[in-house]
Amino acid sequence: MEAQTMDHQTPYYPPIRPFAAAAAMFRLMRNPQDTRQVFLLTEALRGRSMASVLERFRNSPVGACILAEQRSLVTILSDQARLAAMKPGSFGRTYYEFMAEEDLSAQGLVELGADNAISLHRSSQDAQIFGARMRDMHDLYHVLCGYGRDEVGEICVLAFSYPQQKIRSFAVISRGGMYRIARMVSKLGGSGKMVRHAVQEAARHGKQAAWLPGEELESMLEDDLAAVRARLNIPAPTIYRQLITDIRAKTGRPTGPLVLNTH
Template sequence: MNATTSAIKTPFRPLAALRAVQALRTNPDDTRQIFMIFQALGGRSSARMFARFRNSLNGQRFLSEERSLLKVLTDRNSLAELPAGSVGRAYLAFMESENLSAEGLVEASEGRAENAPPQEQLFLARMRDAHDLTHILTGYGRDPLGELCLLAFMNRHTRNPGQLLIIAMSWLQVPKSARPAIREAYRNGAKARWLVDQDYEALLARPLNEVRSDLGIRPPLLYESMQS
């Protein structure tokens, strides 16, 4: 990697993370700051994750095929033709109800991997594009508690310290009655299969409940109890 800069091995930049935290407090909807925190505090977490991904059978296949999850997730007509109750239909309903687009995450993370080697770019793009799918698979919504629970769940898969920082800075703002849901999410994440190298394209047509069972994703009972 002589001529390119790796986006995987990032220096630890606490001051940049602090600035991003302050900006996020000013505007909680500024998703760019979340990516900045992840990158500033990621250290070797992404490098370790990429190494594991590259050494897995699925990861090797995705890299060799130069898979683009984004192309699949932006084809809403194809998603709408999937069976009722499938992962893909649930994803489409989620994106429409929340007025989201897969392209929105691309804009929020713009510049993150532009100088990285091609395989690293593909890996980081796949991680980015899978974010809203993980909402569907884990059962956590986009409300503040749901986002924190998803961060806690996924931290067991990514090991990014930036996720823990966001949880920590939000902890005192979360009602005490809701905090057990975050701890439950962390435990559920530890019990699930590694989500980073999953064949999401193949999962889209399958029943959501079946996929959750196969991946060992337990119901977010405490989170759901807070939604009623």
């Protein structure tokens, strides 16, 4: 009998591992800066969740082109000289400034994912390209949506991303993080309810916006950021901005990194 070989487009769906997911979520809530736990939680809950979104991507004009070219978004986002040379106020220049201010690199998430996104390595070629693109879009979402890298901003980006990408861990983290941060803000004398409203606003914006996985965001990098946001129907995160202003007033940190006291 002829030996069977796996076609490079054969789908692979890892089993859902609830105990591993719970452990990763517990560690993440104890240390929100431990980004590795996000990858582990995503792995544990992945299952078949990517299937329908990948199919939609395949059937979109932009997605079909990206898959055919095997295009790498991280390669484009790693060209810092090109991004830095773009005009002030452009999408690409703002992304460059955001990454520089936060001391981040486009390769950072790649390195984290290399060890922790195990099931993606066993997936079809299309799934690997698509999964890598979704990973590399995360910091672009921060810039497009106007969310910082503070704890509230991170869970708001995930709340925005869930309607777009249907990654289960995003819903779990944004919901769990919302309640955790609401309690912390309340202890500071702020409004825990406003935290919930900010996350809910982010989720609404994610539902209302254009479907970003099907957009060629790299072709918009030289465009004015405000124009890109309008084109993609991404409104300003007004509740989030007011919340951050209030938290800064309560903590006495009008500028600089905003770290909530978790103790």
